[in-house]
Amino acid sequence: MPRLTVIGGGFAGLTAAISAAEAGARVTLHESHHTLGGRARTAEGPYKTNEGPHALYSGGPHWTWLKQRDLIGPLAPVPPLEGTRLRLRHRGALRRTPPFAMLKLLRRKAELAPVDQDFTTWATGQVGEEGARAAAHYVAVATFHHDPGSLSARFVQERLRRAAKMPSEALPRALGLARAGDTPLPVGGWASVIDRMAARAWNLGVRVETLARVDSLTDTGLSAGPVVVATSLDSARRLLDDGSLRWDSGRTVLVDLALRSRKGDPFVLSDLDGTGWIERFTAQDRTLAPAGRQLLQGQFPIGPDETKADGEARAERLLDLGFPDWRGRVAWRRASVANGRTGAVDHPGTTWRDRPAIARGDGVYLVGDQVAAPGLLSEVSFNSAIEAVALALSGRLREGGARRPGATEPWVEPSVKPWVDLKSA
Template identity: 60%
Template sequence: MPAPHRSHRRITIVGGGFAGLTAAISAAEAGADVTLHEAHRSLGGRARTDEAPYRTNEGPHALYRRGPHYPWLQQRGLLGPLAPLGLREAARIRFHHHGELHRVPPLALLRLRSRTDAPVDQDFLSWASAHVGEPAARAAAYYTGVATFHHDPGLLSAAFTHRILYRTTRLNPEARYIKGGWGALISRMADHARGLGVRIETGSRVDALPEDRPVIVAAQLDSARALLGDDSLTWSSSRTALIDLALRAHPKKQRPAGRRQPADLFVVSDLDRSGWIERFTAQDPTLAPPGEQLLQGQVGIAPHETRADGIARAERLLDAGFPEWRERVTWRRDALATGRTGAVDLPGTTWRDRPAIDRGNGVYLAGDQVAAPGVLSEVAFTSAIEATTLALSAARSATGARRPAP
């Protein structure tokens, strides 16, 4: 796509993650003169992917194909190759329930999925328990931990958690995996932005709002709060223990009666607590060296729990789904993510109650904890598009006001 004709409209973007790059591309396509500042030496934010040999994302990442960002990326040729998720991988999904592994989840999950009456002002557990009983309601709530990262999604708004349940239990799964990790997507977006004329300045920390407006702040909410000096910029998020593992490929040793060691599972979803382990090399072997498997997992932890508590639960989930995994470890990393897991809505609130995109005086917010609909990165995308639309309108108004009368 050729670079559009440049106008006198100037837009500054603070933050070079998925939201910031979305805003930069959208603004440049509309003819604005765009400068993007990223404090780190590399772009991507939480969408960064580590360099080889283990190409890990910051926690499990997937792209939901029914989200608004999917066709937007596709139309611009930015999706790139996607790692296939075939029937073989789907057959290797297990659900950890009542301490055992099952091939299918409780049928109550599908019964709840079909309902359309989940209320905003009631917690999910209470609402779901009235329809399928408390044990099944808890299992359904914990299942949504894959996309809420919350330690107890049953405490959240029924409407919010049910929407996650609906999106994540499709018989034709929405999740798609970017080959090479999300960093590959970020690289394509950055190249595309530069091709449109966007000036990208990495290692450029912005400690005070630029005087030249409009400005789109596409940073974490706590960073935006400090930059804007606005204590109202808060919203509920989650605390999550993350675990990354590289394992030697499963040995093909003989078992009694001539049975071979079964292949590693693809996913273990915990329905007894909030937790998820995924073998990302099942669909993209390039993420680890030949002969090794890359696993990434996340376990939601309560405010009073420690990272060690979460990692211990992750290890118990590994014990259930990947026996003898300790003997096969070639690399490991543990981490704690706090306030970096997107917005969650408590009973009585929706995405509309989150911090507004328009902060006044030519300042706009974009990110995954602001007032925009969607799931996970969809919130960042949608808020970036809205922030760009508002910023362009403000820039046009300012340009018109400065133009001398004929």
């Protein structure tokens, strides 16, 4: 059987390990932490929060893949009444509906938006300045960027249509941080999905080594054969000593807040006057917090010159509108900054095809949410992992082929890139 090494045990790494093992490869996975999950790890303690933003959208190919393998588990449906309490801050007040001009943008097909023009310019020409600005701020929930209007119109419009779709596709930050709408989410959030993926990898014979940091591809502990690097782009740049592995991402303040329970709290607050989002996740899954407590999680993208305090101040202003008595109900609070850990953003003139390539040569493949694969947020991680394994296992060992550092036999890259049918993967 072919051998394959995966470096990184997050969502992308586990996807690669499972798909390779299902294809008959002997897989070893190295994870530098003592637990698997990457940004999908869930904090220990009474409040089940993630260590970073991520999202699953049920319309993506990874949802079908997970469902086929029974890796999602029990779903917690949104209570009908709770699902109606979406509030939008617009012109300084909370409203139930977005500006009509913003709704008009949802009718525009994403493929008609230009790649080489920024979203604000294009959308203003379509529906006017107010609708363009509101739409750009709303879509921050699917970009984690402080100024989505400055990004490629094609990139933003695709995310706007999916983030505002009714019924929504997104599973929120109990699974990541995105729009909840009326889509059910797996009970226990990301951790439950990761645990099932780890169990499937184990049952398929994947050798999982935790606390196994890999600093070089010449490490003697690596098996011969292709290597899938499923780390952050920063870590991959150091590991592969490749300064070209760069792509812009977002920078956002993550706010976690537990309040003493009270009836009538809104389900979601979205800031159309700025970029910010707060969601009450215990409305869907009571297991995320102790009895009598409501778990709120929010994200507030910040610019290069802004600080965590700036993001927290914006969160407090939005909380003052939606939860007027929140300060007297606080039972627990935490805030952190996610810098460059929120997926790729494409500037005008670029698409996902311009990001760092999956195939790096010499039997090395790069996967994650900032590489050259299509999709929204974690879909990029999934798509790149499936593609990397397809490429790796289609190569053949031959005399005279390219040699990966540390490998005992040469490795020849496949001559034809087999972009797989991800819907049937």
